[in-house]
Amino acid sequence: MSFSRWALLAFIAALVAAFFAFDLQHYLTLEMLKLQQAAIEAYRADHPVLASVVYALIYIAVTGLSLPGATVLTLAGGAVFGLLWGTLIVSFASTIGATLAFLAARFLFSEAVKSRFGDRLNLINKGMDRQGALYLFTLRLVPVFPFFVINLVMGLTNLKAQTFYWVSQVGMLAGTVVYVNAGTQLGKLESLSGILSPGLIGSFALLGVFPLLANKIVEAIKANKVYAQWVKPARFDSNIVVIGAGSGGLVTAYITAAVKAKVTLIEKHKMGGDCLNTGCVPSKALIRSARLLAQMRRSADFGIKKADAEVNFAEVMSRVQSVVKAVEPHDSVQRYTDLGVEVIEGEAMIISPWEVQVKTVGESRIITTRSIVIAAGARPFVPPIPGIEHIGYLTSDTVWDLRELPKRLVVLGGGPIGCELAQSFARLGSEVTQVEMLPRLLVREDSEVSEAVMATFRLEGIHVLVEHTAKGFIIESGEKILLAEHDGKELRIPFDNLLLAIGRVANIQGYGLEQLGVEISAGRAIEINEFQQTNYPNIFACGDVSGPFQFTHTAAHQAWYASVNALFGSFIKFRTDYSVIPWATFTDPEVARVGLNEQDAKAKGVVYELSTYHLDDLDRAIADGVAHGFVKVLTAPGNDRILGVTIVGEQAGELIAEFVLAIKHNIGLNKLLGTIHIYPTLSEANKYAAGVWKRNHAPKGLLWCIARYHDWRRR
Numbered sequence: 202m203s204f205s206r207w208a209l210l211a212f213i214a215a216l217v218a219a220f221f222a223f224d225l226q227h228y229l230t231l232e233m234l235k236l237q238q239a240a241i242e243a244y245r246a247d248h249p250v251l252a253s254v255v256y257a258l259i260y261i262a263v264t265g266l267s268l269p270g271a272t273v274l275t276l277a278g279g280a281v282f283g284l285l286w287g288t289l290i291v292s293f294a295s296t297i298g299a300t301l302a303f304l305a306a307r308f309l310f311s312e313a314v315k316s317r318f319g320d321r322l323n324l325i326n327k328g329m330d331r332q333g334a335l336y337l338f339t340l341r342l343v344p345v346f347p348f349f350v351i352n353l354v355m356g357l358t359n360l361k362a363q364t365f366y367w368v369s370q371v372g373m374l375a376g377t378v379v380y381v382n383a384g385t386q387l388g389k390l391e392s393l394s395g396i397l398s399p400g401l402i403g404s405f406a407l408l409g410v411f412p413l414l415a416n417k418i419v420e421a422i423k424a425n426k427v428y429a430q431w432v433k434p435a436r437f438d439s440n441i442v443v444i445g446a447g448s449g450g451l452v453t454a455y456i457t458a459a460v461k462a463k464v465t466l467i468e469k470h471k472m473g474g475d476c477l478n479t480g481c482v483p484s485k486a487l488i489r490s491a492r493l494l495a496q497m498r499r500s501a502d503f504g505i506k507k508a509d510a511e512v513n514f515a516e517v518m519s520r521v522q523s524v525v526k527a528v529e530p531h532d533s534v535q536r537y538t539d540l541g542v543e544v545i546e547g548e549a550m551i552i553s554p555w556e557v558q559v560k561t562v563g564e565s566r567i568i569t570t571r572s573i574v575i576a577a578g579a580r581p582f583v584p585p586i587p588g589i590e591h592i593g594y595l596t597s598d599t600v601w602d603l604r605e606l607p608k609r610l611v612v613l614g615g616g617p618i619g620c621e622l623a624q625s626f627a628r629l630g631s632e633v634t635q636v637e638m639l640p641r642l643l644v645r646e647d648s649e650v651s652e653a654v655m656a657t658f659r660l661e662g663i664h665v666l667v668e669h670t671a672k673g674f675i676i677e678s679g680e681k682i683l684l685a686e687h688d689g690k691e692l693r694i695p696f697d698n699l700l701l702a703i704g705r706v707a708n709i710q711g712y713g714l715e716q717l718g719v720e721i722s723a724g725r726a727i728e729i730n731e732f733q734q735t736n737y738p739n740i741f742a743c744g745d746v747s748g749p750f751q752f753t754h755t756a757a758h759q760a761w762y763a764s765v766n767a768l769f770g771s772f773i774k775f776r777t778d779y780s781v782i783p784w785a786t787f788t789d790p791e792v793a794r795v796g797l798n799e800q801d802a803k804a805k806g807v808v809y810e811l812s813t814y815h816l817d818d819l820d821r822a823i824a825d826g827v828a829h830g831f832v833k834v835l836t837a838p839g840n841d842r843i844l845g846v847t848i849v850g851e852q853a854g855e856l857i858a859e860f861v862l863a864i865k866h867n868i869g870l871n872k873l874l875g876t877i878h879i880y881p882t883l884s885e886a887n888k889y890a891a892g893v894w895k896r897n898h899a900p901k902g903l904l905w906c907i908a909r910y911h912d913w914r915r916r
């Protein structure tokens with residue numbers, strides 16, 4: 202904590218201590234007030250302005266310092282100044298005092314709370330962004346929590362001070378009037394509990410429920426507005442129609458059928474979507490062939506003198522297809538039909554919030570449905586770079602059709618897909634140039650992660666060009682050339698094939714969203730709320746089409762929320778939980794992450810401690826000839842709670858699972874360290890990372906004493 206914070210804390214503590222030490226509390230009792238009422242009123246009659254100012258200042262001090270006595274002071278306001286002036290002064294003084302307490306709590310403690318509970322606080326803050334004012338209003342109306350607690354707790358969120366001020370003033374007004382009014386009857390009041398009769402508490406509770414009710418009414422009005430122009434069918438063919446049979450759509454259909462609801466799954470292209478056909482599965486199959494080749498090239502390192510390998514690229518690609526074929530039954534029409542899903546192979550078009558038209562070969566049919574889940578996925582982004590339309594390019598959709606290895610391949614983009622494919626093609630024998638506009642590959646990861654990957658890429662012969670911007674494509678004497686800009690200079694990069702890997706755009710056009718007016722986010726994906734709902738409450742979206750993540754496992758995760766909320770949302774709705782999202786990039790070295798890395802922590806202002814274990818020390822990694830990379834763990838300062846983990850190295854995607862479980866279930870590094878890991882395995886690296894943390898937190902003083910004890914025992 203900074204000096205100014207300590208100074209303020211000491212000042213406040215001194216004032217509070219003085220309040221209790223001098224027993225000022227006894228002036229703020231009902232008895233004392235009744236006793237002094239005549240004298241106070243006489244003073245107010247002689248000095249009305251001064252009396253008001255002094256009263257307001259005392260009120261501000263009491264509420265600002267969170268001292269007991271605000272209730273009696275409010276009554277005094279009524280007794281001395283009457284209902285109108287009393288309400289006016291108390292309303293402003295209490296709000297100013299509450300806001301001072303709010304600001305002091307924010308100044309003193311928000312940093313500390315952020316560093317300790319950063320990620321959880323983010324969730325609360327997201328909620329506060331949306332509904333903070335309403336929530337505060339409810340708390341102000343219903344005197345369930347002491348007001349000083351609300352002031353202090355709200356100070357730790359990201360609620361704007363001005364919002365806090367006006368919502369508090371408006372929210373407390375009803376209570377202020379009641380208490381000030383009671384003060385005008387002070388002579389008749391015998392105890393404070395008389396003010397809060399059960400009837401009054403009931404009225405407050407009703408007032409408190411009102412904003413929630415108001416919120417529901419606003420939601421209903423909004424929903425009515427979007428539905429106004431549509432006619433709702435009298436009955437429905439399906440409970441849910443799912444558009445798209447990729448990762449998101451398949452899981453939605455699976456869950457819906459599992460709970461015995463009628464579900465129709467529509468797919469216009471291939472069951473399994475991107476992941477099976479053009480994404481995860483083929484890319485991992487390609488990586489496997491490339492990796493085997495890379496290992497064979499290292500055979501001498503393992504004492505095998507000669508391990509010649511001759512690549513047959515067409516065979517490699519046909520193996521990729523046979524892997525896709527082998528996985529296909531998991532996502533097949535047959536499997537899902539057996540599970541109770543109605544699968545239609547055709548193109549879906551939403552024609553009303555409850556109707557989906559499906560076009561199959563030579564046929565068109567309209568299905569009525571209570572809810573729709575859109576899981577229409579994304580496609581590769583093709584940038585509008587001059588000349589691109591004439592150059593011919595590959596994307597992650599089309600690269601799998603190649604049967605001839607590109608001689609010189611330019612990979613545009615340094616994200617996970619670009620990196621995985623660049624390394625695979627380079628290992629298979631292409632001369633690869635990877636072009637990235639930003640200063641490093643894999644920019645979402647910490648810089649040392651990028652450095653590790655870039656170093657391996659360069660060692661393997663990939664021309665990694667960072668801070669190079671593609672400006673145009675030309676063909677000169679039959680040769681394709683990329684014009685790139687670096688450091689203000691133009692570079693010419695000749696190539697035979699171009700692979701675009703610079704991001705993916707959500708599929709949001711051509712199937713009725715525009716006609717319905719389904720809202721689209723700034724990032725050009727379907728806008729959804731925390732329940733996966735679009736602006737039509739019965740239309741949901743999940744997976745790449747809505748984001749915010751573009752992974753198979755996040756599409757599946759969201760699908761659970763979309764289907765359950767679509768089916769049971771009238772009774773109970775679940776907010777999608779994004780608190781623990783892991784991912785991996787399957788390059789060599791592999792990169793895996795869960796939770797915060799250093800750059801995210803810094804950007805979010807989360808204070809952390811770092812424990813890094815280097816794999817060059819790990820027995821199994823040494824035995825396997827993969828002794829490079831690291832396990833990097835961020836923990837909350839002073840305790841073993843894991844904030845995030847990055848692993849770079851062999852099997853990182855597998856190793857991270859232990860940390861995913863640990864974070865999800867609040868298992869700290871101490872417990873991880875106390876768990877037996879099999880020797881010799883790569884997973885021991887996780888335990889050793891926990892060991893690094895433990896060593897950094899060794900109780901030095903205690904160990905010194907123990908050492909003296911052992912010295913003494915040897916004497």
Ligand SMILES: Cc1cc2nc3c(=O)[nH]c(=O)nc-3n(C[C@H](O)[C@H](O)[C@H](O)COP(=O)(O)OP(=O)(O)OC[C@H]3O[C@@H](n4cnc5c(N)ncnc54)[C@H](O)[C@@H]3O)c2cc1C
Pocket residue numbers: 444445446447448449450467468469470471472473474475476477479480481482484547548549550576577578579597618708711712743744745746751752753754755756787
């Ligand atoms: C090269 C590559 C490698 C990847 N590797 C990984 C990885 O290792 N791990 C990982 O987690 N993720 C990976 N991904 C990402 C992953 O593939 C996607 O995040 C995932 O497939 C998204 O699933 P989805 O259901 O949202 O969309 P999709 O799988 O794209 O499915 C959408 C489906 O909707 C259909 N559709 C669209 N419109 C209509 C319509 N009007 N009517 C009927 N059907 C329609 C489409 O035909 C498509 O089949 C990779 C992606 C790529 C490109």
